[in-house]
Amino acid sequence: MQQHDCSPLSDYIEYPSAEMLTRSLDFYDEVKRRHSVRSFSDRPVDKEVIENCLRAAGTAPSGANHQPWHFVAVNSPDIKKKIREQAEIHERGFYQGRAGEEWLGALKDLGTDANKPYLEHAPWLIAIFSQKKGGTAEEDKKTNYYVHESVGIATGILITALHNAGLATLTHTPKPMSFLNQVCQRGDNERAYMLLIAGYPSKDATVPAHAQVKKSLDDIATFL
Numbered sequence: 001m002q003q004h005d006c007s008p009l010s011d012y013i014e015y016p017s018a019e020m021l022t023r024s025l026d027f028y029d030e031v032k033r034r035h036s037v038r039s040f041s042d043r044p045v046d047k048e049v050i051e052n053c054l055r056a057a058g059t060a061p062s063g064a065n066h067q068p069w070h071f072v073a074v075n076s077p078d079i080k081k082k083i084r085e086q087a088e089i090h091e092r093g094f095y096q097g098r099a100g101e102e103w104l105g106a107l108k109d110l111g112t113d114a115n116k117p118y119l120e121h122a123p124w125l126i127a128i129f130s131q132k133k134g135g136t137a138e139e140d141k142k143t144n145y146y147v148h149e150s151v152g153i154a155t156g157i158l159i160t161a162l163h164n165a166g167l168a169t170l171t172h173t174p175k176p177m178s179f180l181n182q183v184c185q186r187g188d189n190e191r192a193y194m195l196l197i198a199g200y201p202s203k204d205a206t207v208p209a210h211a212q213v214k215k216s217l218d219d220i221a222t223f224l
């Protein structure tokens with residue numbers, strides 16, 4: 001290995017193999033209770049919880065450790081209203097034809113439509129931005145690598161951290177999403193990647209039957 005500054009891996013924890021097995025199963029049991037929710041309560045959620053979940057997301061591996069992401073956590077009712085207005089304009093275009101028949105057919109079992117009341121009801125909207133350039137310091141203009149993969153991993157950790165904290169989430173990708181740059185005051189060096197809705201589910205929240213059908217291990221994995 002090339003000479004580089006480093007320190008010992010001091011926070012690694014090895015579990016006895018029986019514990020490793022139970023931990024792997026416990027984690028599966030925990031994450032399989034995560035469902036995308038489309039009906040949120042307006043109950044407030046502490047900013048500190050969101051901050052900790054964002055810290056967790058920020059630990060994600062990334063190309064050359066450039067951490068090519070920025071998260072805008074929106075709690076302001078005014079900004080949430082603006083996001084809802086813009087998103088619904090785009091969603092109406094999508095559902096009224098832009099999506100095409102095949103795509104709309106694929107969404108039928110989820111029961112989605114252009115109305116997005118949760119964008120105002122939920123306490124937190126987290127707009128996730130990716131950065132094509134940046135490097136490790138804000139002012140750097142270095143090329144970032146594997147940006148999509150890196151931001152995707154960070155988003156996955158964020159969703160898992162929010163679920164672990166006891167919050168429901170929904171991934172939302174209105175198309176186009178560029179209005180988020182303007183509403184969230186992010187420059188054109190950043191690209192809106194996803195909008196994550198987070199909060200308590202409403203009492204009458206449901207999970208579509210279609211969303212509960214997960215492929216079996218045999219379907220998703222091969223061991224060689």
Ligand code: IYR
Pocket residue numbers: 091094107110112113114172173174175
């Ligand atoms: N963005 C739209 C449509 C939509 C698309 C996919 I792919 C989904 O899995 C769910 C919805 C909406 O939010 O309604």
